[in-house]
Amino acid sequence: MQTPYEVVRRAIELQEPDRLPMRFDACGVNDTYGVHYEPPAASPLDRSPGARQARDEWGCGWVKSEVQNMGRVGGHPLADWKAMDAYEFPDPYAEARWATMEDQLASAGDRYVVIGNDFTLWERAFYLHGYEAMLADFYLAPDRVHELLDCILAFHLGICEVIGQRFRGRIHGMSMTDDWGTQQSSTISVPLWREFFKERYRKLYDAIHEAGMHAWMHSCGKVNDIVGEWIDVRLDVVNLQQPTLLGIEEIGRCYRGKICFETVVDIQRTLPFGAREEIEGEAALLVREWATPKGGFILSDYGDDAAIGVPDERKWWMFEAFKKHDPRAKT
Numbered sequence: 001m002q003t004p005y006e007v008v009r010r011a012i013e014l015q016e017p018d019r020l021p022m023r024f025d026a027c028g029v030n031d032t033y034g035v036h037y038e039p040p041a042a043s044p045l046d047r048s049p050g051a052r053q054a055r056d057e058w059g060c061g062w063v064k065s066e067v068q069n070m071g072r073v074g075g076h077p078l079a080d081w082k083a084m085d086a087y088e089f090p091d092p093y094a095e096a097r098w099a100t101m102e103d104q105l106a107s108a109g110d111r112y113v114v115i116g117n118d119f120t121l122w123e124r125a126f127y128l129h130g131y132e133a134m135l136a137d138f139y140l141a142p143d144r145v146h147e148l149l150d151c152i153l154a155f156h157l158g159i160c161e162v163i164g165q166r167f168r169g170r171i172h173g174m175s176m177t178d179d180w181g182t183q184q185s186s187t188i189s190v191p192l193w194r195e196f197f198k199e200r201y202r203k204l205y206d207a208i209h210e211a212g213m214h215a216w217m218h219s220c221g222k223v224n225d226i227v228g229e230w231i232d233v234r235l236d237v238v239n240l241q242q243p244t245l246l247g248i249e250e251i252g253r254c255y256r257g258k259i260c261f262e263t264v265v266d267i268q269r270t271l272p273f274g275a276r277e278e279i280e281g282e283a284a285l286l287v288r289e290w291a292t293p294k295g296g297f298i299l300s301d302y303g304d305d306a307a308i309g310v311p312d313e314r315k316w317w318m319f320e321a322f323k324k325h326d327p328r329a330k331t
Contacts, residue, residue, distance in 0.1 A: 004031035005172065008112035011295035012173075012214050012236050012260045020291075020326045021112075023262070024301045026312060027319040033111040035104040035171065037159070040096035057090050060127045078128040081144045089151050092158030098166065105170055113171045114216065117159060120176040121200055122187075124152050138192055145196060153200050157207050164211030173214040173237070181221020183245065190225050202233035209234065216262065222246060224254070231259050239300060241267045243286060252289030261290045262298040265318045272310050276317045283321035291327070 002010065002018050008031050010017040022029045039057035054062045054071075061075025078084055091097075105113065119127060125148055126134040137145050163171055180187055208215040217230060218239035224246055227238060239262040240246060251261075263286060265271045270282045291297035299322045301315065323329065 003110040005110055005112045007031050008298065009172065009214075011298055014257070014260075014292065014294040014296055016293075017295050017328065019329045020287075020322060021298045022319075022322075024299060024315075024319055026301050026315045029319075031112060032114050032173075033108040034114050034116060034175075035101065035108075036116050037097045038100055040091070040094040058124065058128060059087075073127045076128055076130045076133075078148065079130050079133065081129075081141065084144070084147070090155055092155050093162060098162065101167065105167070108170070112173065114173040114175050115163065115171050115213075117156065117174050117176045120156065120178045120204070120217075121149055121152055121197060122178045122180065125149060128152075135188070138188065138196065142196075149196060149200055153204060156204055160204075160207035160211045160213075163213065168212045171213060173216050174208050174211075175216040175218070175239075177218040179218075179220040180226045181219060181223040183222060185222055186225050187221070190229065193226065193229065198229055198233060201230065201235070205234050205236075224250065227251070227255055227259070231255065236260060237262050237298065239263070241300075242269075243290075244269050244282070248282075248285050248289050256290055257292045257294075257296055260296045260298060262300045263290065264300050265321075267310070271314055271318060279314065279317045280321040280324070283318060284325040287322065287325045287327065293327075 004021075007017045007019060008021040009015070011021045021031045023032050024030060055075070056062065059075075059077035060073045062071045063074040064071035078087060125145070129137070129148065134145070160174070163174075180193075186193065205215045214236040215234070216237040216239065217235055218241075219226065220242065222242075222245055223240070227240075230238060237260045240251075241264050243251070243263055244266040245268065255261075265274075265279050265282045265286070270278055274282070287297065299319075
């Protein structure tokens with residue numbers, strides 16, 4: 001029997017895991033183990049349920065509502081480009097950032113270890129400068145946008161360098177987020193995405209691979225056109241949580257076997273509102289259309305239950321459906 005680490009690795013690398021890998025804490029099953037680095041800043045972001053306002057190590061101000069969720073950025077330290085002259089970007093090499101890593105890794109066991117690197121290029125850029133301002137400045141101030149993105153990328157490359165030097169072979173994947181889709185299409189055109197982001201993602205994924213890890217990326221929205229771009233720059237795992245918005249058959253037809261999908265029954269439609277039969281039907285369709293006989297599929301939980309209003313019962317329906325339709329578990 002394969003270890004949890006082997007199950008995940010084989011799924012990502014299309015090397016025939018003996019079952020579907022699962023990251024499903026709600027049902028007590030998780031083949032992965034999450035670790036994180038510590039913000040060395042004096043006032044790290046507080047995401048506890050009672051926290052209503054905080055500032056992260058990049059200086060971005062966060063505001064939360066009374067409903068438990070990650071919050072939103074309400075303060076942009078680089079709203080004015082002139083602020084770049086005095087702004088100090090976080091130091092990826094700060095020793096305090098890595099102070100708890102050994103203690104965290106001590107509990108990993110035989111699981112696949114994933115380090116969270118959160119907001120990557122696009123999200124961190126508009127957290128710093130502002131969403132509307134970033135969209136406008138692709139055209140009005142492209143040189144400043146390139147400068148900002150290079151500085152953000154340098155931080156992530158530094159994180160990869162430290163992991164490769166100090167934790168190689170003990171941290172197996174880096175998980176990142178950049179929400180690139182609206183409900184209708186990608187946020188910006190593909191040519192614009194290529195101009196500002198494609199080669200920077202390539203450099204980041206190359207650095208992740210050089211540090212001995214797989215690259216994992218989450219993105220919300222209708223990102224059909226961007227998935228192919230990520231594949232081209234060697235992303236290993238893409239986390240997609242709105243499969244019906246994307247079109248399950250379309251995504252499978254275009255990308256099945258070219259990347260590993262980490263997914264869930266649709267968190268906007270099917271999971272919160274569908275009958276049990278609909279949840280099972282979508283789980284079966286996802287396995288059929290997105291998985292391959294060699295792997296390429298990971299079942300993932302959506303952790304922020306309060307934000308989408310999904311009771312545990314529905315998660316169990318989904319969990320049992322994926323187990324039922326796991327073709328490898330039957331052999």
